[in-house]
Amino acid sequence: MLRLALKTLRYRKGGFLASLIALFVGAVVVQGCGGLLETGIRANVKAERLAAAPVVVTGSQDYPGHAVGTATDPMTERVLLDENLVDVVAKVPGVAAAVPDISVPITGLADRPADAFGHGWSSAALSPYKLVAGAKPTASGEVVVDSTTAKRLGVRPGERLKASVRGISHEFRVSGIAESRIATQSVLLFSDGEATRLYDRPGKIDDIGVLAAPGTDPAKLANAIDDAVADRGAQVLHGDDRGVAEFPDAISGKQNLIPVAGAFGGLSTMVAIFVVGSTVGMLMQQRRREMALLRTTGVTPGQLRRMVMAETFVIALLAAGLSLVPGAAFGHFMYDILVEQDLIPGEMIFIQGFIPQLAGFGATLFAALAAAFIASRRVSKVRPTEAMADATLQTRWISPIRMILAFLFLGGATALAIVTASVMTGPIAASTAGPAAMLWAVGVALVSPGLCRWLAALLRWPVGWFTGLSGRLAMLNASVRKVRLASAVIPIMLATGLATALIYLQTSQDDANSRMFADGLKADAVVSSQSEALPPSLVDTLSRLPQVAGASASVSSEARLETVLDPGKGDNDTTAARRVRPSRIDLQGVTASGARQTIGHPTVQGDYGRLTGDSIVLPTDVLDDSGKAVGDRVRLRWGNGEATTMTVVGSFTPPRGFDYAMVPATELLPRTTTGVLQQILVKAKPGVSSSDLKAAVAKAAGGVPGVVVVDRAEATVAHAESDESGRVASFLLAAVVVGYAVIALINSLIVATAERRSEFALQRLIGSTRGQVMWMMSVEALVTALVGIVLGTGVAAGSLVPFGLALDGSVLPSGPAWIYLTIVGTAVALTFVTILFPTSVALRAKPVEAAVAP
Template sequence: MLRLALKTLRYRKGGFLASLIALFVGAVVVQGCGGLMETGIRANVAAQRLAAAPVVVTGDQDYPGHAVGTATDPMTERVLLDEDLVATVAGVPGVTAAVPDVSVPITSLAGRPAEAFGHGWSSARLAPYKLVDGAEPAASGEVVVDRGTARKLDLRPGAKLSASVRGVPHDFTVSGVAESRTAGGAALLFTDDEATRLYDRPGRIDDIGVLAAAGTDPVKLAAAVDKAVAGRGAQVLHGNDRGIAEFPDAISGKQNLIPVAGAFGGLATMVAIFVVGSTVGMLMQQRRREMALLRTTGVTPGQLRRMVMAETFVIAVLAAALSLAPGQAFGRFMYDILVDQGLIPGEMIFSQGFVPRLTGFGATLFAALAAAFIASRRVSKVRPTEAMAEATLQTRWMSPIRGVLAFLFLGGATALAIVTASVMTGPIAASTAGPAAMLWAVGIALVSPGLCRWLAALLRWPIGWFTGLSGRLAMLNASVRKVRLASAVIPIMLATGLATALIYLQTSQEDANSRIFAEGLKADAVVSSASGALPPSLVDTLAGLPEVSGASASVSSEARLETVVKPGKGEDDLTTAREVEPSRIDLQGVTAAGARQTLGRPTVQGDYSRLTGDSIVLPTDVLKDRGKHIGDQVRLRWGDGEASTMTVVGSFDPPRGFGYAMVPADALLPRTTTGLLPQILVKGERGVSTEELKTAVRKAAGDLPGVAVVDRQEATVAHTESDQSGRVASYLLASVVVGYAVIALVNSLIVATAERRGEFALQRLIGSTRSQVMWMMSVEALVTALVGIVLGTGVAAGSLVPFGMALDGSVLPSGPGWIYPTILVTAVALTFATILFPTSVALRAKPVEAAVAP
């Protein structure tokens, strides 16, 4: 049968090419998504500044003290180490030195915004940095700069350098220039005392670089150090994992990449399996007469299935083999896009090894063989005497297996829609609305022959009335050949439905975020900096201006409200030995004196002016759910892992599904990784225009580098444009999935139309002209596009309507109105092009020759 299969492929180049393209593209997409998943799981980050240390000790980012069996995300800010751990690590056998390290954010250099970090001189040997000019820093105010920065700013020993630390300007004298072969990025090296002062975290450090004796096994040394620091909130790293200590953003990048890659891979795999199944099934339908003829000549059902399976196996193996190099390139392409848009850090090493390639190969082979088996099963089971009659008609399409699958997919989609509309709130509803779109698509596709028949019947009379005899003939073709029509409609439905759903899910979230930001902003002006940092003292400076009625810092982070479920052994309420159930909540740090004037959401109880020290203002529904009242205490785990007992001093009503809490900015800033103040909100006095206010604020900011002052509308626009991560992920996912569906659309329609050469020739022999045939096919293209658009719109509505109800109570999605018409026009144009072009090619042959051509 393998020899026969290979011979049949030689004479079916069109079908062979169509199957090869569908399988090849599917394998490429699945492998690329698998590469992203492997990259996220491994989260390898090569050490740069710590490259000389074989072992690195850093803060443990795992959530402390949660109940057994309770899954929770890691801490969102850098977890710091106690300084006394340095002596503990230094005492481990095999350790020659334990070098503490801190990273001081440098936000501007020589009056220009910059992304640099300062460190103590003693940590220079961890890179290592070596002096190439001048001397090491010996006193406060002296600094060694890296060679790249020295060249860029034309700095030499003795030169003066102005630098801002977390937005606060400082002046230094360059004592020397150093170079490292491994460290990248701008770096300033201070004396250890000055680095500690600028770091401003008393008794705390970022990490410890462990230098080992010659010949020491890093793995064994890491195990020994881990044992020595056990229970101290520390994590011991070696190999590629050391880079996480330098680039803690890799942890959040991992958390971002794994779900994105999972969504990419899962959705792309389902689309690939479905598209491949549809393509192979359509090709099998076209060969029904050939299979029927083989049955009449004595070929058994098993032999027929084995022949088809052998053909498909050969094509699948060839497609998988061809996809290996493009699959890796495609994965790297998506990785580069995510890095460019800031969704993941560029320091994370892209990995695509054996497992993603095997997954792509397995998915391709499974989809192809499963589709071939299902498609060949019906023809192989008919009796030889009925085979030729069976080949001429497409009467039966529903089978018990197909019915069960359709019920499961449509039932699952309905369940997700109900959960989205009635249980989910806010942006989190997208986590169920997105998968629902794919379930609707698969379920509708499984029953598409029946739906196509009904829709064709509805369109038959109006289209036939306006298009004449050729149009009526086209509608008869659509009514009789419902299975073939469904094969052509499915890619259109996938492309329009998934594109509409995925794009409008994102635009609806963006509009909701923008609206909520604008509603929550009462300030007349927002002050920010191109460097990303403002000096905290600027808040009081602006609040004292005669044009200003109130000013508030604005900084965000993430925390957990904890409920103790097991007391533990300690008496201190902050002990991490106890087990807790954490509940995620976003934090907004504000200034008590200016919060009431600048925030657009007033308190329901209490007052923002009491928001000082260890205090918190919680959403009203959170207070109700926890049975708390004003004056009660709650346990809060900050993003850096520290826990505090907070006193509730107020409550407010945030938008449904967008809950967050207010805390003092001066309490939140030291508990963020960088300690940067990104924004200050300013409210003008009554009678002061916005332009007057902005002018006064700019004057008060003086010569601070990169300061920008914008009004409320400009701030809303900037806020919308700044949130790129979700937008990029959604649009990239839509592009990949819809792009594949479009390829399948073009592929299937060209093959389906080219296969009808004999039919076109017969029409011309009985008197039809070329223009009449083309007009008939134009009507068929219109019907195919309309049916596909109707079904695709149903897929999108099944996802977007419940999502809108969960997001803001609207049944219509938000976003640019031109998106949906653009999708429809594109679908119609592709349908017409892929049907009419092969039709025109087929009509070039003489009718007599085309009628007898195989």
């Protein structure tokens, strides 16, 4: 059978190439998405400034109560260590030195925005940094600059250097220049006392670099240190994991990349399996006459199935081998796009091992073999005397397995649609609306022959009326050959439906976010900086301006509201400790004196002016659900892991699905990773024009490097443009999935049309002209495109309508109409090109020769 299969492939180059392309592209896409997922799971970051420390101790980002490295919802801000942990680590056998390390955000150098960090001189040994000029810093006001930064700024030892720390300007004397062969970041090295003062986190440090004694195994040393610091909120890293301590953004990058890669991989795998399956199934349908003839010559059903399976296995094996290098390149290409758009940090190491390769090969091989088995099963079971007639008709498509699968997929899509519309609120509804689109697509594809028959019957008379005899012949073809029509329609439905759903899901979210921002912004001006850092004292400076009615800091973060649960039963029926149930909530840090004037959502109870100290203003629905009231106390765990009991001083009603709480900015800033104030909101007094306000604010903030002052409209536009991460991820996902579907569309239609050479020849032998055949195929292309677009629009609607109801109560998605028109126009154009071009090629042959050609 294998020999026969190989010989068959030699004489079916078109079908062989079509299967190879579908399998190859499917394997490449799945491998690339698998590489992204593996990169996110491993989250390896190469150490630079800490490269000389074989072991690094840093704060555990896991939620308290989880074992280290097991939490799926980690803390969002950097968790700091207690500085007394340095002595504990230093006493572990095998430790030559335990060096505390802190990172001070340097937001400006020489009156220009900068992205650099300051550290204590003692931590220079962790890179290591070596002096190449001058001397180490020994007193307050002295600094050592890395050689790259010193060359760029043109500074030498003995000169003065202005540096902004969290937006606050300082001046230092350059005592020396240091160089590292590994570190690439801009670094300022202060005396240890100066660094601690600028760090401004009393009793806390970022991490501990461990220098090992000669001959000590890093892995064993890491285990020993882990035992020593157990239950102290610390995480011990070695090898490639050390970079996470140096680049904490890798933690948030991991949290961004894993769901994105999971969505990529899940949808891409489903599309790959579906496209490969339908392509192979279509090719098997085209060979029904050949297989029927084999049955009449004595080939058994088992032999026929083994031949088909052997052919498919050979093609899949070849496609898998060809996809290995392009699969890795495709994964790295997507990784580069995500890095470029700041969705993930560039310090994360892209990794694509053998598991994604196996997944790509396995998914496409399974789809191909399953499709080949199902397609060959029916003809192999038909009696030899009936096989030829059955192969000619191609009308039966219903089977119990197909109907069961259709019921499951359509039922699952319906369930997700109901959950999206009735349970979900806000942008989170996209987590169920997106998968629903894929389930709708697969379910509709499974019943597409029946749907195509009804739609073709609906179009038969109007199309025939306008297109004449050739058009009526085309409609008869579509009505009789519903299985063939469905094979051509499915890729169009898939591309149209998924493109419309995925793109409009994102545009609807963008529009809702923009409305939410605009509704919540009452300020007339927004102050920011190119360095993304403003001095906190600027809030008071601006609030005292005669043109200003109020000014408020604006700081964002995330936290958890913790509900304390009653003690439960632990092991051996002993009473367990009191537990908490965390609920994630966004935080907005504001200034009490200016919050009422700058925030667009008025309080329902209480007053923003009471937001001082350990106080919080909660959304009314959160307050009601928790059974609390204004004046009660709630437990809040900040993004850096600290827990505080807060007093509820007010409530307000944010837009549906966009719940967030407000806290004092002075309490939130020290609990963020950088402690940087990025924005200040300013409200003008009555009668003050926007231009006068902007001019006054700009003048008062003129000493801040790169200060930017915009009005409310400009701030709204800037907010919409700045939220790129979700948009890039969604559009990239749409491009990958829809791109593959388009390739399948082109592949399927070209093969399906080229296979009809004998049919075209027969038409010409009985008197049809070349123009009449082309016109007939043009009508068929139009009908195919219309049916595919109608089904695709239905698939998109099944996802977008529930999402719109959950987002803002609208049944229509937000976004420009030209997106849908472009999708539809592209689908129509591709359909016409991929049908008419092979038709034109097939008509070049002489009718007599084409009629007898295989």
